[in-house]
Amino acid sequence: MSDIHDQAPRRITILGATGSIGCNTLDVMAHLGGRGAFEVPAITGMGNIDLLARQARTAGAGFAVTADPDRYQDLKQALSGSGIEVGAGPSALVEAGERETDLVMAGIVGIAGLAPTLAAVSRGADIALANKECLVSAGDLFATAMTKGGGRLLPVDSEHNAIFQVLEQAQRHAVERIILTASGGPFRDYSREQMAAVTPEVAAAHPNWSMGLKISIDSASMFNKALEMIEARHLFGMKPEQIEVIIHPQSIVHSMVGYCDGSVLAQLGAPDMRHAIGYAISHPHRAPLPVERLDFAKLAKLEFHAPDETRFPALALARTAMQRGGLQGAVLNGAKEAALEAFIAGTIGFLQMADIVAATMDRLDDGRRASMIEDVYAADREARAIAKAIMERPA
Amino acid sequence: MSDIHDQAPRRITILGATGSIGCNTLDVMAHLGGRGAFEVPAITGMGNIDLLARQARTAGAGFAVTADPDRYQDLKQALSGSGIEVGAGPSALVEAGERETDLVMAGIVGIAGLAPTLAAVSRGADIALANKECLVSAGDLFATAMTKGGGRLLPVDSEHNAIFQVLEQAQRHAVERIILTASGGPFRDYSREQMAAVTPEVAAAHPNWSMGLKISIDSASMFNKALEMIEARHLFGMKPEQIEVIIHPQSIVHSMVGYCDGSVLAQLGAPDMRHAIGYAISHPHRAPLPVERLDFAKLAKLEFHAPDETRFPALALARTAMQRGGLQGAVLNGAKEAALEAFIAGTIGFLQMADIVAATMDRLDDGRRASMIEDVYAADREARAIAKAIMERPA
Numbered sequence: 001m002s003d004i005h006d007q008a009p010r011r012i013t014i015l016g017a018t019g020s021i022g023c024n025t026l027d028v029m030a031h032l033g034g035r036g037a038f039e040v041p042a043i044t045g046m047g048n049i050d051l052l053a054r055q056a057r058t059a060g061a062g063f064a065v066t067a068d069p070d071r072y073q074d075l076k077q078a079l080s081g082s083g084i085e086v087g088a089g090p091s092a093l094v095e096a097g098e099r100e101t102d103l104v105m106a107g108i109v110g111i112a113g114l115a116p117t118l119a120a121v122s123r124g125a126d127i128a129l130a131n132k133e134c135l136v137s138a139g140d141l142f143a144t145a146m147t148k149g150g151g152r153l154l155p156v157d158s159e160h161n162a163i164f165q166v167l168e169q170a171q172r173h174a175v176e177r178i179i180l181t182a183s184g185g186p187f188r189d190y191s192r193e194q195m196a197a198v199t200p201e202v203a204a205a206h207p208n209w210s211m212g213l214k215i216s217i218d219s220a221s222m223f224n225k226a227l228e229m230i231e232a233r234h235l236f237g238m239k240p241e242q243i244e245v246i247i248h249p250q251s252i253v254h255s256m257v258g259y260c261d262g263s264v265l266a267q268l269g270a271p272d273m274r275h276a277i278g279y280a281i282s283h284p285h286r287a288p289l290p291v292e293r294l295d296f297a298k299l300a301k302l303e304f305h306a307p308d309e310t311r312f313p314a315l316a317l318a319r320t321a322m323q324r325g326g327l328q329g330a331v332l333n334g335a336k337e338a339a340l341e342a343f344i345a346g347t348i349g350f351l352q353m354a355d356i357v358a359a360t361m362d363r364l365d366d367g368r369r370a371s372m373i374e375d376v377y378a379a380d381r382e383a384r385a386i387a388k389a390i391m392e393r394p395a
Numbered sequence: 396m397s398d399i400h401d402q403a404p405r406r407i408t409i410l411g412a413t414g415s416i417g418c419n420t421l422d423v424m425a426h427l428g429g430r431g432a433f434e435v436p437a438i439t440g441m442g443n444i445d446l447l448a449r450q451a452r453t454a455g456a457g458f459a460v461t462a463d464p465d466r467y468q469d470l471k472q473a474l475s476g477s478g479i480e481v482g483a484g485p486s487a488l489v490e491a492g493e494r495e496t497d498l499v500m501a502g503i504v505g506i507a508g509l510a511p512t513l514a515a516v517s518r519g520a521d522i523a524l525a526n527k528e529c530l531v532s533a534g535d536l537f538a539t540a541m542t543k544g545g546g547r548l549l550p551v552d553s554e555h556n557a558i559f560q561v562l563e564q565a566q567r568h569a570v571e572r573i574i575l576t577a578s579g580g581p582f583r584d585y586s587r588e589q590m591a592a593v594t595p596e597v598a599a600a601h602p603n604w605s606m607g608l609k610i611s612i613d614s615a616s617m618f619n620k621a622l623e624m625i626e627a628r629h630l631f632g633m634k635p636e637q638i639e640v641i642i643h644p645q646s647i648v649h650s651m652v653g654y655c656d657g658s659v660l661a662q663l664g665a666p667d668m669r670h671a672i673g674y675a676i677s678h679p680h681r682a683p684l685p686v687e688r689l690d691f692a693k694l695a696k697l698e699f700h701a702p703d704e705t706r707f708p709a710l711a712l713a714r715t716a717m718q719r720g721g722l723q724g725a726v727l728n729g730a731k732e733a734a735l736e737a738f739i740a741g742t743i744g745f746l747q748m749a750d751i752v753a754a755t756m757d758r759l760d761d762g763r764r765a766s767m768i769e770d771v772y773a774a775d776r777e778a779r780a781i782a783k784a785i786m787e788r789p790a
Contacts, residue, residue: 165658165660166561166660168681170679171680171681174680174681174682174683176688179691246691246692248691256663258688258689259681260681260682260683260684261670261673261674261677261681261682261683261684261686262664262665262667262670262684262686262687262688262689263560263662263663263664263670263674263681264662264663264664264689265560265561265660265661265662265663266660266661266662266663267658267659267660267661268651268658268659268660268661269657269658269659270657272657275656275657275658278656279656279658282656284565285566285569286563286566286569286654286655286656286658287569287655287656288569288655288656289655289656289657291656291657292657293571293653293657294653294657294659296574296641296643296699297641297699297700297701299699300698300699300700301696301697301698301699302696302697302699303695303696304691304692304694304695304696304697305692305695306692
């Protein structure tokens with residue numbers, strides 16, 4: 001097995017343990033040696049108290065936190081006799097992020113992940129980042145905090161993880177472009193007319209990755225890719241024009257980096273999020289993972305085509321947000337969340353989501369920047385409110 | 396431009412300057428700053444004295460050598476008044492390899508490249524290796540000399556260069572396999588019957604790379620890939636079963652490395668040997684090269700399929716040579732050269748080449764190893780003689 005086993009146990013805090021990233025993280029940790037190889041100083045979840053308590057006991061966590069302040073007693077009871085410290089609510093989440101570790105897996109979804117992840121960043125922790133909003137909505141704040149804290153950011157999105165793997169740190173000056181691959185989602189061959197008529201159920205059927213409802217729809221609209229473009233900008237210090245997106249239906253090439261000598265380096269793998277999670281957990285070592293190996297003869301072909309931005313305007317909106325800078329990423333994300341919820345509720349059509357995000361971004365294009373996390377929350381709230389107001393306006 | 400320009404001129408000796416590797420090397424050096432960026436302590440060629448003299452003058456070489464001892468006076472005359480020292484014949488070639496440099500481009504084709512390259516290796520020079528025979532025929536000797544000398548080996552074959560680019564030095568223990576891509580040559584879809592009838596002219600028409608006659612035919616028979624498998628074994632310390640070959644007709648993915656975490660890293664580029672040459676010349680920096688950039692939407696698809704070893708027995712012969720070890724690589728190569736010459740001369744058919752190599756390898760499967768370079772020459776001569784004897788034997 002790997003070097004990882006010859007070392008002192010690695011201390012990994014898991015923010016958002018009960019979600020898909022968290023569960024896969026615990027699965028990978030169990031495979032890589034479990035309690036013999038890892039300590040879990042803190043673990044957090046939302047309302048699934050049973051699962052969280054089970055995870056905390058199995059991992060031998062030091063501190064277990066539910067984000068829901070009303071469930072404190074439930075979690076306390078579920079962990080009684082375990083000796084595991086219990087907390088609940090936002091300040092306990094931040095405390096979980098602050099506990100001393102070798103790595104924090106930042107798997108809390110949405111804007112709720114900002115504060116605890118920023119707390120971990122600020123104390124100089126290495127972060128395995130699975131939360132998109134940290135960089136999309138608060139990229140500048142995070143960049144400053146990372147520089148100050150001195151920790152490393154290990155991306156857990158398969159695309160950014162791929163780029164991280166083939167981005168030569170000593171040759172960053174030689175990077176010409178990064179190429180994010182996109183499956184294209186279920187509508188990659190639909191006409192605009194067909195797309196206008198789709199339902200949330202149809203939109204959530206992702207061809208390659210098994211994911212939740214919201215992220216599946218974001219993938220179908222390519223808003224997911226739009227967020228990844230903005231993330232990539234902050235993660236890798238790229239200019240907007242250095243970030244390309246290419247449709248790759250097979251999702252085997254997870255992303256690529258193009259250098260000034262014409263070389264393109266790529267990371268490939270089966271579509272399985274344990275690749276990126278395992279990489280982040282084991283970094284800078286590579287440890288054996290029980291994931292499918294690629295058989296190129298079976299794959300037979302890998303296809304690529306340019307995304308159609310008239311059908312997927314989210315990509316152009318990402319470029320606009322990057323060019324405008326400041327809080328436009330937070331506005332794009334907040335407006336997208338509001339529009340996505342309205343689409344799921346059936347009050348707007350699939351293609352209207354981008355229109356509403358565009359209108360909201362224009363309305364809040366006032367050059368504002370974040371100097372603290374509260375500015376990000378405010379921009380997010382305002383974007384959601386404006387998006388809702390636009391949607392409620394009689395047509 | 397790159398860091399390369401901020402440093403003292405890089406001293407690069409070019410062995411085999413008038414061939415295709417040598418000419419491309421000088422082209423890349425001219426692009427990367429020419430005499431402002433590079434010094435050329437020594438330069439060597441064969442019988443094309445005019446070209447060699449022109450190259451030596453343009454580069455401001457310190458020492459120019461023709462491998463042909465009878466052309467000493469011609470070269471001396473062509474360089475008169477230039478102040479460039481002149482040499483001819485085998486010992487002058489070795490002297491060229493011994494001159495102090497930062498890098499030696501080992502571009503002499505065939506067994507003739509062994510002695511001067513080994514001379515450079517032995518004095519601890521970094522070597523950009525374009526000669527296959529150094530590793531195929533004399534892999535053990537070279538490995539020992541490299542370890543003793545302490546220099547680095549930078550592969551210039553596009554496949555090995557690709558692997559070098561994505562083989563993480565600190566994670567060598569985590570490498571599961573290397574995957575050499577092969578265009579499959581012009582006969583990849585031919586039946587055995589069709590292959591039996593091909594002429595040298597047809598065999599030399601390579602679909603993607605522009606190359607000389609012999610190497611084009613080696614590519615069509617996949618003997619070229621067989622040599623590359625043996626090279627890869629020595630270059631990267633792989634076991635025979637860790638070396639895979641996959642047919643990839645587009646020649647865009649230049650080769651790949653598979654790790655124990657399921658990740659496969661790949662280097663991609665347009666089929667242009669200046670990629671690998673430029674990489675080796677600039678290493679460890681990446682410097683801008685005037686090569687075509689990949690446009691994935693235009694490429695549209697990358698195909699892969701398993702090689703058919705009944706039609707391409709060269710691959711199995713490479714595995715046999717690796718398993719047997721010792722001088723079987725030299726025997727494979729020597730027999731292949733003799734069979735190739737007979738095929739070009741029209742005395743044997745295309746498919747007979749592999750039969751003759753196999754028979755020669757079996758005949759010389761006596762466990763012999765090389766303890767000095769003369770042993771390699773002897774095995775090469777003997778393999779050629781036996782292959783010829785087999786071919787001359789009445790059927």
